[in-house]
Amino acid sequence: xxxxxxxxxxxxxxxxxxxxxxxxxxxxxxxxxxxxxxxxxxxxxxxxxxxxxxxxxxxxxxxxxxxxxxxxxxxxxxxxxxxxxxxxxxxxxxxxxxxxxxxxxxxxxxxxxxxxxxxxxxxxxxxxxxxxxxxxxxxxxxxxxxxxxxxxxxxxxxxxxxxxxxxxxxxxxxxxxxxxxxxxxxxxxxxxxxxxxxxxxxxxxxxxxxxxxxxxxxxxxxxxxxxxxxxxxxxxxxxxxxxxxxxxxxxxxxxxxxxxxxxxxxxxxxxxxxxxxxxx
Amino acid sequence: xxxxxxxxxxxxxxxxxxxxxxxxxxxxxxxxxxxxxxxxxxxxxxxxxxxxxxxxxxxxxxxxxxxxxxxxxxxxxxxxxxxxxxxxxxxxxxxxxxxxxxxxxxxxxxxxxxxxxxxxxxxxxxxxxxxxxxxxxxxxxxxxxxxxxxxxxxxxxxxxxxxxxxxxxxxxxxxxxxxxxxxxxxxxxxxxxxxxxxxxxxxxxxxxxxxxxxxxxxxxxxxxxxxxxxxxxxxxxxxxxxxxxxxxx
Numbered sequence: 264x265x266x267x268x269x270x271x272x273x274x275x276x277x278x279x280x281x282x283x284x285x286x287x288x289x290x291x292x293x294x295x296x297x298x299x300x301x302x303x304x305x306x307x308x309x310x311x312x313x314x315x316x317x318x319x320x321x322x323x324x325x326x327x328x329x330x331x332x333x334x335x336x337x338x339x340x341x342x343x344x345x346x347x348x349x350x351x352x353x354x355x356x357x358x359x360x361x362x363x364x365x366x367x368x369x370x371x372x373x374x375x376x377x378x379x380x381x382x383x384x385x386x387x388x389x390x391x392x393x394x395x396x397x398x399x400x401x402x403x404x405x406x407x408x409x410x411x412x413x414x415x416x417x418x419x420x421x422x423x424x425x426x427x428x429x430x431x432x433x434x435x436x437x438x439x440x441x442x443x444x445x446x447x448x449x450x451x452x453x454x455x456x457x458x459x460x461x462x463x464x465x466x467x468x469x470x471x472x473x474x475x476x477x478x479x480x481x482x483x484x485x486x487x488x489x490x491x492x493x494x495x496x497x498x499x500x501x502x503x504x505x506x507x508x509x510x511x512x513x514x515x516x517x518x519x520x521x522x523x524x525x526x527x528x529x530x531x532x533x534x535x536x537x538x539x540x541x542x543x
Numbered sequence: 544x545x546x547x548x549x550x551x552x553x554x555x556x557x558x559x560x561x562x563x564x565x566x567x568x569x570x571x572x573x574x575x576x577x578x579x580x581x582x583x584x585x586x587x588x589x590x591x592x593x594x595x596x597x598x599x600x601x602x603x604x605x606x607x608x609x610x611x612x613x614x615x616x617x618x619x620x621x622x623x624x625x626x627x628x629x630x631x632x633x634x635x636x637x638x639x640x641x642x643x644x645x646x647x648x649x650x651x652x653x654x655x656x657x658x659x660x661x662x663x664x665x666x667x668x669x670x671x672x673x674x675x676x677x678x679x680x681x682x683x684x685x686x687x688x689x690x691x692x693x694x695x696x697x698x699x700x701x702x703x704x705x706x707x708x709x710x711x712x713x714x715x716x717x718x719x720x721x722x723x724x725x726x727x728x729x730x731x732x733x734x735x736x737x738x739x740x741x742x743x744x745x746x747x748x749x750x751x752x753x754x755x756x757x758x759x760x761x762x763x764x765x766x767x768x769x770x771x772x773x774x775x776x777x778x779x780x781x782x783x784x785x786x787x788x789x790x791x792x
Contacts, residue, residue, distance in 0.1 A: 446597055447634035452624035452652030452700055461651065465638050 324512045331504045331513035338500035339520045342486045345414065345496070346524075349421045349486070350479055356422065357429035362459070364430070365437055378430075385427030391488050394420040398492030417489025425482050432478065436471035437463060473535045480528045484521060497521070546609040548573050548704050548735045549594065553603035554613075555759075556586075556593055563589045565759035566603070571704065571737060576730050578746035578767070579739040581756035582782060587739035588631070590756070591706045594737070595628045608703060624652050627697030631709040633689045635681040641668060641692045642677040648700045667695040671725050687718030694725050704735040711742060743786060747771055755779045 309315060363371060363378045385393070397420040402410035411419075440463045448458030468475075490499035497520055501513035549571040556564040563586045571577050579587045592598045594605055596612065596619040605613045612622045635644050642664050649660035668677055671691040681689050690710055697705055707726065711719045723745050730736065730749050740746055746753055746767060753770040755763040757778045763770050774780045 441634075443630060443632060443634040444636065447628075447630060447636070449597060449620075449623055450595055450626075450628035450630075451648035451696060452620065453648070454620050457651050461647065462636055466636075469638065 321509070322511045322515055324510055327504075327508065327510045327512035328516055331501065332516050334504070335497050335501050335513055335516045335520065338495050339497035339517070341414070341494060341496045342483075342521075343524070345418050345421070345486050345489065345494075346483050349418050349425065350482060352418075352422045353425045353429050353482070356426045358433055360426060360430035361433035361437060364434055382427045382430055385423050386431075388424070390421065390424040390485055391491065393424050394488050394491060396420075397423070398489075413493040414489065417492055417494060421482065421485060421489065424485075425478065429475065429478055432471050432474050433468070436467035436469075438467075439470055440466045473532050476528060476532045476535070480525050480532070483525055483528070487521075547571060547606070548575075548608060549737065550606040550609075551590075551594070551603065552606070554590070554593060554600050554605060555602040556589055556598060556600050563759050564593065564600075567759075567761060569754060569761060569764070571735060573735055574733045575751045576734075576736040576738060576749050578750035578753045579737065579756055580741070580743070580746060580753060580770075580782070585756040586759045587756055588708050591628070591708050591737060591739055595626050595706055596622055597628075620652075624648075624700060625703045627700060627702035627705040629690070629693050629697045629705065629707045629710050631712050633681070633686075633693045633713070635689055635693055635696070637681050640678045640680060641673060641684065644681070644692055645695045645699050648696065653700055663699065664695075667699055668692070670728075671695050672721070685718060686714045687721045690714065690722045691725050694722070694729070698729065698734075704737065705729065707736060707738045707740070709739050709741065711740070711745075741786075743771060743783070755782065757782070 312318075360378045360382060363374050364382070366375065388396075394417055398413055398416045401407075401416055401419075444462050444466065445458050448462040449455070453461065487496060487498040490496055490502075495503070497517040498514075501517040504513040505511050547570045549569075551567050551569040554564055554567040555562070567586075567590060569577065579590065581587055589598060593600045593613075600613050603613075604611050607622060607625060611617070635641075636647070639647065642661065645664040645667055646660040649655040649663060650657065655663070665674075665677060668674060671694060673688060673691055673695070676684065676688065676692075681692070684692065690713075694710070710726070711722050714722060719742070723742065726736070726738070726745075727749060738746070738750065750767055752764060753767045754761045755770055755774070755776070755778070762776050763774060763779050770779065771783065774783060
């Protein structure tokens with residue numbers, strides 16, 4: 264009696280597993296087939312287009328690529344340096360801005376007002392315009408002689424633009440930490456400052472790590488904007504090449520270099536999202 | 544008689560238009576446990592928060608060891624270091640291990656050396672039945688375990704008095720006992736306590752005095768045998784009657 268019951272159950276089980284395997288196989292086959300159709304279709308469309316021979320010559324020329332790549336790569340190092348410098352400055356300045364904005368001490372009122380205006384203005388002006396205004400406006404003031412280098416001015420403009428964004432991300436993170444956490448920190452005898460440093464900030468910042476990184480992916484691309492005031496970073500170098508040789512391949516080289524940095528960063532952001540949506 | 548550990552004199556507190564405390568007088572002697580009972584919204588939590596200076600009172604005074612602590616000139620941080628507070632929802636720090644939760648006050652508020660704080664933290668966790676759970680994050684602990692960590696954390700600073708805010712209200716019924724045992728242990732050790740609670744059986748067992756709060760006032764105050772068994776006021780009788788109906792006594 265019990266024996267037949269177990270045999271019956273295991274038969275059902277085998278049936279279910281076989282069905283599951285069939286479903287998985289069919290799913291994989293459909294995915295493979297649809298990929299071939301879509302990607303192959305796109306490739307066919309491009310490769311058979313009337314302009315393709317010319318595009319291949321001007322955008323994907325291997326000779327031009329190897330010629331231009333070393334110089335574009337040189338330019339890209341400037342991008343990386345500016346990116347790292349601006350990122351470090353933004354992380355610190357934005358945190359200070361966020362802390363000033365959430366404080367409620369009356370002594371900080373003027374500062375709070377200023378930071379609010381700063382955040383509104385810096386976020387409200389297109390980054391490209393800010394780079395232009397600072398790049399040409401600051402030297403014209405002639406406060407510092409000789410005028411700061413365009414690279415520095417560009418970096419300052421990017422820092423201003425991104426500090427506004429990032430401070431709002433920080434602020435959202437800090438505000439998402441339950442008030443009971445601050446209470447508990449005070450109750451064990453910590454000062455307000457210690458409560459922020461040891462309890463509220465570590466939780467708040469961890470929660471907004473994915474959007475913070477997301478902003479830095481955007482920053483990495485926006486470094487190219489400083490080229491409009493002169494510095495020869497990857498995009499600018501590629502553009503000069505293109506102007507001289509009437510070939511766009513160096514721009515593809517620059518694009519690949521940007522991707523080489525931003526794609527890994529995007530994967531890190533994805534992983535932080537995690538299946539549970541929490542970060543430890 | 545020696546000076547009371549805690550004394551409240553005519554304490555009032557309003558949130559906007561809502562008068563939550565309307566003149567509270569209460570004295571808690573050394574080694575004494577006072578149970579605050581009353582319906583939700585009667586002001587139990589607010590009273591405890593005001594004593595720990597987590598809320599600013601409007602009028603009256605709170606004294607700790609005979610010293611007025613509600614004067615604006617008094618350093619609130621120094622006062623809180625002499626008191627311990629256990630929250631209804633535990634409020635453990637989720638990004639720290641159980642041990643670090645217990646150590647943090649010692650380490651940063653009382654300036655203990657790391658090794659000292661750690662030793663004391665381990666001893667306290669063991670005392671409340673949490674040996675072996677030192678490295679667990681609060682997420683990995685049951686509600687009862689979390690609340691026992693919270694009690695250890697509040698007790699770690701060797702407070703003059705412990706303020707317990709409905710410490711079993713967020714727990715599944717089968718976990719209530721272990722937390723009450725921890726409080727019983729503290730009472731046996733002579734800890735001065737103010738306990739806001741819905742557990743009448745526990746109040747009767749542990750408390751030296753029971754205070755019945757209603758509408759921001761203490762309507763009845765006395766030993767449990769009197770307040771819980773022979774209540775004088777109609778409001779107290781009605782409150783206890785409702786608990787009886789709900790099977791909570």
